[in-house]
Amino acid sequence: MTPDQLASLSDNLFSISIALYSLAMVAFCAQLAFGRRTTRTRELVGAGGPPAASPEATTGAGEDGRGRRWGVIALGLTALGALAHGAVLITRGLATDRLPWGNMYEFSTATVLVAVVAYLVFAVRTPGLRHIGLFVLAPVVLAMVLIGLFLYAEAGPLVAALRSYWLAIHVSTAIIGFGIFFVSGIASVLYLVRVRYEERVAAGEEPGGLLSRLPGAAVLDRVAHRTAVFGFPIWTFTVIAGAIWAEAAWGRFWGWDPKETWAFIAWVVYAAYLHARTTAGWRGRPAAWVNVVGLGVMIFNLTFVNMVSTGLHSYAGVS
Amino acid sequence: MSTIAPPRPPAAPVPSAPRRATGLLLRWWRRLTAMRTAIVLLFLLALAAVPGSLLPQRSLSQNNVRQYFTDHPTLAPWLDRLFLFDVFSSPWFAAVYLLLFVSLIGCVLPRGLEHFRAMRAAPPPAPRNLLRLPDSGTLSTQLTGPEALDVVEEELRVRRFRVVRREGELSAEKGYLKETGNLLFHLSLIALLLGLAGGKLWGYEGSILVTEGQGFCNSFQQYDTHSSGPLVDSGDLSPLCVDLEDFRAEYEENLTAASFTADIAYGAPGEEGRTTTIGVNEPLRLDGDRVYTTGHGFSPTFTVTRPDGTALEDVSVPFLPVDQATMASEGALKVPDLGGDGEDQLAVRGFFAPTGLIQGGILTSVDPRPLAPQVAIQAFQGYLGLDSGIPQSVYSLDSRQIDRGSLTEVGAANLSVGESMTLPDGTTIAFTGYRQFAAFQFSHDPGQVWVLASSIAMLTGLLGMLLLRRERVFARAVAGARDGGTVLTLASLTRGSGESAPRFAALTDDLGAALGTRAPEPEDHPRDT
Numbered sequence: 076m077t078p079d080q081l082a083s084l085s086d087n088l089f090s091i092s093i094a095l096y097s098l099a100m101v102a103f104c105a106q107l108a109f110g111r112r113t114t115r116t117r118e119l120v121g122a123g124g125p126p127a128a129s130p131e132a133t134t135g136a137g138e139d140g141r142g143r144r145w146g147v148i149a150l151g152l153t154a155l156g157a158l159a160h161g162a163v164l165i166t167r168g169l170a171t172d173r174l175p176w177g178n179m180y181e182f183s184t185a186t187v188l189v190a191v192v193a194y195l196v197f198a199v200r201t202p203g204l205r206h207i208g209l210f211v212l213a214p215v216v217l218a219m220v221l222i223g224l225f226l227y228a229e230a231g232p233l234v235a236a237l238r239s240y241w242l243a244i245h246v247s248t249a250i251i252g253f254g255i256f257f258v259s260g261i262a263s264v265l266y267l268v269r270v271r272y273e274e275r276v277a278a279g280e281e282p283g284g285l286l287s288r289l290p291g292a293a294v295l296d297r298v299a300h301r302t303a304v305f306g307f308p309i310w311t312f313t314v315i316a317g318a319i320w321a322e323a324a325w326g327r328f329w330g331w332d333p334k335e336t337w338a339f340i341a342w343v344v345y346a347a348y349l350h351a352r353t354t355a356g357w358r359g360r361p362a363a364w365v366n367v368v369g370l371g372v373m374i375f376n377l378t379f380v381n382m383v384s385t386g387l388h389s390y391a392g393v394s
Numbered sequence: 395m396s397t398i399a400p401p402r403p404p405a406a407p408v409p410s411a412p413r414r415a416t417g418l419l420l421r422w423w424r425r426l427t428a429m430r431t432a433i434v435l436l437f438l439l440a441l442a443a444v445p446g447s448l449l450p451q452r453s454l455s456q457n458n459v460r461q462y463f464t465d466h467p468t469l470a471p472w473l474d475r476l477f478l479f480d481v482f483s484s485p486w487f488a489a490v491y492l493l494l495f496v497s498l499i500g501c502v503l504p505r506g507l508e509h510f511r512a513m514r515a516a517p518p519p520a521p522r523n524l525l526r527l528p529d530s531g532t533l534s535t536q537l538t539g540p541e542a543l544d545v546v547e548e549e550l551r552v553r554r555f556r557v558v559r560r561e562g563e564l565s566a567e568k569g570y571l572k573e574t575g576n577l578l579f580h581l582s583l584i585a586l587l588l589g590l591a592g593g594k595l596w597g598y599e600g601s602i603l604v605t606e607g608q609g610f611c612n613s614f615q616q617y618d619t620h621s622s623g624p625l626v627d628s629g630d631l632s633p634l635c636v637d638l639e640d641f642r643a644e645y646e647e648n649l650t651a652a653s654f655t656a657d658i659a660y661g662a663p664g665e666e667g668r669t670t671t672i673g674v675n676e677p678l679r680l681d682g683d684r685v686y687t688t689g690h691g692f693s694p695t696f697t698v699t700r701p702d703g704t705a706l707e708d709v710s711v712p713f714l715p716v717d718q719a720t721m722a723s724e725g726a727l728k729v730p731d732l733g734g735d736g737e738d739q740l741a742v743r744g745f746f747a748p749t750g751l752i753q754g755g756i757l758t759s760v761d762p763r764p765l766a767p768q769v770a771i772q773a774f775q776g777y778l779g780l781d782s783g784i785p786q787s788v789y790s791l792d793s794r795q796i797d798r799g800s801l802t803e804v805g806a807a808n809l810s811v812g813e814s815m816t817l818p819d820g821t822t823i824a825f826t827g828y829r830q831f832a833a834f835q836f837s838h839d840p841g842q843v844w845v846l847a848s849s850i851a852m853l854t855g856l857l858g859m860l861l862l863r864r865e866r867v868f869a870r871a872v873a874g875a876r877d878g879g880t881v882l883t884l885a886s887l888t889r890g891s892g893e894s895a896p897r898f899a900a901l902t903d904d905l906g907a908a909l910g911t912r913a914p915e916p917e918d919h920p921r922d923t
């Protein structure tokens with residue numbers, strides 16, 4: 076295939092992966108809807124307390140066959156979507172004969188893929204977490220649509236400054252780190268929602284609805300923490316690798332360029348989150364909020380800083 | 395933090411002032427080194443960095459700050475008073491990170507000492523009620539108590555636990571490296587800060603534009619701009635000179651810049667230089683010093699001939715690019731002393747297009763490659779004001795001299811290579827060609843290697859701290875109620891990543907199997923999995 080054909084194949088795969096993710100979202104909705112009749116069992120209502128030891132206990136226990144079947148379909152569609160999504164990047168890389176993360180379109184597309192894969196890994200290893208699929212895929216589809224609408228850039232060669240093996244090192248780890256923090260942030264958001272729900276249940280209300288299908292607060296909190304623990308060294312490495320590259324490319328390893336500044340801010344916020352998780356008085360909600368702020372900082376760094384402020388990192392390729 | 399003071403005996407003497415002061419200091423110290431304070435300070439640090447990215451900063455671009463002052467004449471001076479254009483060197487930013495680091499030292503050093511002691515001490519005795527620990531269970535065996543504990547000890551030692559036997563029980567511990575990682579991480583942060591500070595104090599940087607065939611030596615007088623730390627002795631810079639022999643810019647078909655490379659010769663002053671090629675992402679590194687090409691552009695060359703025949707031949711002046719995509723550039727040629735007296739100086743203001751296109755008499759550039767170079771020039775005569783004591787840029791004419799009427803325009807033309815224009819007084823200005831120039835940056839940062847080493851140490855410590863597990867295992871042997879065997883109670887305490895329950899279950903299974911190979915018919919009742 077010629078580079079042009081590959082590039083347009085990549086663009087088509089992008090639409091296909093959005094379509095597959097959307098179908099997966101529908102299937103996740105169906106899973107929640109059909110699994111619902113059994114949610115009012117005592118077991119699930121009691122899930123707020125000690126489920127820390129076994130996430131399975133909180134979900135799935137009372138799910139009927141139809142709900143489970145929809146769940147498997149949803150996961151399958153998500154996995155297919157992720158395959159198409161990966162192929163978007165591969166065909167782009169082949170079309171341009173370089174790593175497919177040279178501009179914001181490619182970078183954000185890859186980041187979302189990492190988030191989906193991180194979710195899939197969790198969902199396969201911990202079936203209790205399959206239920207958060209809708210809450211992961213909804214932002215994923217939204218992000219993909221926004222990326223397609225506003226960040227799309229034609230396949231093309233890289234500017235001189237980006238032609239370095241540090242692109243592979245620094246940008247790949249940035250993408251992985253961001254994707255993981257994305258999942259972590261979502262888990263914390265769901266945690267905050269779920270904690271409120273469990274308080275209302277404890278107070279004798281019966282809020283019901285979708286929230287009752289979420290995994291227990293303790294499980295969500297643990298997912299958020301574990302992913303952040305995984306993401307933090309990766310992000311630390313990203314910042315260090317960026318500094319090493321900057322030393323070669325821009326003549327100084329750190330210069331408080333806006334992108335560098337926000338990478339630093341994110342790092343400090345995640346350090347605060349990890350501390351908060353182990354400090355009395357900060358555990359639980361306050362710590363989760365810190366993680367949500369961290370996600371906000373990461374998203375701000377990817378969007379606003381790339382598109383609005385001018386700095387040395389202005390390779391976004393968005394006009 | 396609030397503590398409830400014990401009721402003071404009524405007759406107690408009032409503590410002396412110094413005592414009270416130390417008490418107060420101690421209390422403040424405790425508060426400062428508490429984890430809660432650390433979180434707040436981390437937040438403050440993140441918050442303090444925000445204005446540094448949203449407002450223009452002098453360290454990044456003096457021009458943008460100046461522009462901000464013009465756009466916001468009333469607000470800007472106020473922001474300036476709060477150091478908001480120099481956030482990262484402001485006293486309040488320094489206050490936040492210094493407090494954070496004092497807190498860190500106060501928090502980590504005592505922990506380090508304690509850790510050092512704990513590493514040499516034996517694992518603590520088993521708690522009285524082992525079944526209360528989060529992971530615990532029992533195993534029965536036909537072995538005697540000491541024999542059963544022998545088996546457990548051996549299994550744990552294979553798993554690299556440190557094991558201590560006490561009367562009828564056993565304590566084991568592993569994962570000290572987790573705490574070591576924590577200490578290494580936090581201490582590396584301090585080393586990193588020191589490395590940064592060293593670089594700021596003893597580092598310097600200078601930049602200069604050099605046209606092909608010319609060069610520069612490392613001294614502050616030569617640089618167009620330079621900055622240096624307070625402890626730099628300007629007479630003591632590394633003796634190095636660099637000559638630019640050839641500069642090349644290459645482009646892709648769609649005019650994306652593909653590479654910039656400069657062939658240079660470098661060496662001590664007066665020395666026969668060594669040659670090398672530097673470019674984007676590939677600076678010249680000598681110990682402690684680095685030379686970069688940070689930009690490039692064109693230096694058009696002109697020959698100016700007076701009516702009396704005196705001529706200035708092939709002078710080239712760097713024109714600064716105003717558009718990186720097409721390399722359209724602007725610059726000025728100042729000829730203060732060719733013939734004429736003080737009021738008859740000549741100056742040229744020009745626009746250079748590497749590939750020119752003239753539409754309606756206006757020259758624009760359409761390609762960054764020098765395929766059809768053209769200049770649009772305006773010639774001025776009069777007084778340049780170079781000796782007026784007010785500094786001017788070498789890259790542009792002082793517009794005040796023009797506004798004031800000291801310089802008057804005497805002609806304008808669009809020229810291709812080889813063409814010339816003649817001024818009313820008979821002077822000719824010929825556009826004879828172009829050379830390329832490179833922007834060089836010379837950097838000296840003695841702290842850099844320290845920063846790199848501390849970063850690597852920090853990452854290592856971080857991985858140790860986050861990925862390792864600290865685990866204590868306890869076992870107690872009690873004679874079984876039935877048939878004379880032994881009941882082993884096992885428990886473990888884990889700090890760190892992952893879930894402890896499955897691992898504990900696996901451990902009890904392995905121990906049960908090991909006990910089974912030593913004694914017939916073991917009975918296996920892990921209580922909690």
Ligand code: HEM
Binds near residue numbers: 436497580859
């Ligand atoms: C420059 C600022 C700091 C950064 C970036 C930082 C970063 C970190 C990180 C990433 C962790 C890992 C948390 C985990 O195990 O999940 C950690 C742990 C820890 N930090 Fe810091 N820290 C900083 C300052 C401080 C300060 C000022 C203190 C003391 C007040 C402190 C005390 C601790 C302690 C005690 C732990 C271990 C927590 C545990 O055992 O679980 N740190 N730090």
